[in-house]
Amino acid sequence: MSPLISSTGSRMRQWERPVGVLALTLAATALAACFDQWVFDHCFSPDSATRGLSYTLKSMGCLYPWVAAAVLLVVCDLKAHAAGGMAAWHGAIRKALLVLLSPLVAGGLAEAVKVAVCRPRPPACAFGQVPGLFDALAQAGSSAGGLSAQGSYGFCSGHSAVAFGAAFAMSRLLPGTRWVWLALAIGCAFTRVQSHAHCLSDVVFGAGMGWFAAWMVVAVIRRISRRVDARRGFGGMFWDFPSGRALPL
Numbered sequence: 001m002s003p004l005i006s007s008t009g010s011r012m013r014q015w016e017r018p019v020g021v022l023a024l025t026l027a028a029t030a031l032a033a034c035f036d037q038w039v040f041d042h043c044f045s046p047d048s049a050t051r052g053l054s055y056t057l058k059s060m061g062c063l064y065p066w067v068a069a070a071v072l073l074v075v076c077d078l079k080a081h082a083a084g085g086m087a088a089w090h091g092a093i094r095k096a097l098l099v100l101l102s103p104l105v106a107g108g109l110a111e112a113v114k115v116a117v118c119r120p121r122p123p124a125c126a127f128g129q130v131p132g133l134f135d136a137l138a139q140a141g142s143s144a145g146g147l148s149a150q151g152s153y154g155f156c157s158g159h160s161a162v163a164f165g166a167a168f169a170m171s172r173l174l175p176g177t178r179w180v181w182l183a184l185a186i187g188c189a190f191t192r193v194q195s196h197a198h199c200l201s202d203v204v205f206g207a208g209m210g211w212f213a214a215w216m217v218v219a220v221i222r223r224i225s226r227r228v229d230a231r232r233g234f235g236g237m238f239w240d241f242p243s244g245r246a247l248p249l
Helices: 003-014 016-033 036-042 051-061 064-080 086-117 133-138 158-173 175-194 200-232
Strands: none
Touching (some): 051 064, 051 158, 064 086, 086 200, 158 175, 158 200, 175 200
């Protein structure tokens, strides 16, 4: 087999997983859209007893917790590899960039989808008419009546995209805690539906955007890091991701 064919086949295999996840995300979103109205009618805002937990889970879809996580990651990584010198610094910074860029890129993708689809947010009260996803897609690009009182569209959920992007990134760095991060991301998505800020299909598609963003960031960091480490002679020993069972990226 020629090197060209081998290289082409390797590149195609690299895209098999993201294409499969994208297809699964589209199918899950279409299925979730069929239940948007029912979920909206039966999912009510949290009472005072659970409002604190709801706000905490919602914060997983913001950037500031992950900025703090990135800083802590740098400190802990440098302490663990105190004798690593410049290579340890490079490794710590790259891991922090993974934690920072994954939710940031996910949130950016979500905002771009919102502007492209222009789906209105659900009404503020229960048993109202939920805007149809398929109708919004049929009229994509039309902004008439799409903005909510918060000045943004509904599809897809930016909080869910950020939370899942960060969850997959943290799972890649800390495989043993993968289910903790996934549970927090699911909790964040649930609060967006529970508060009537989003429909079910909004958060499902947002979760897929989060995975795709983390996959892109991991791929870019790996490619750049290998080139830099080969040139500087670091060997990648301080930046390589753990080999444990992480959520697939």
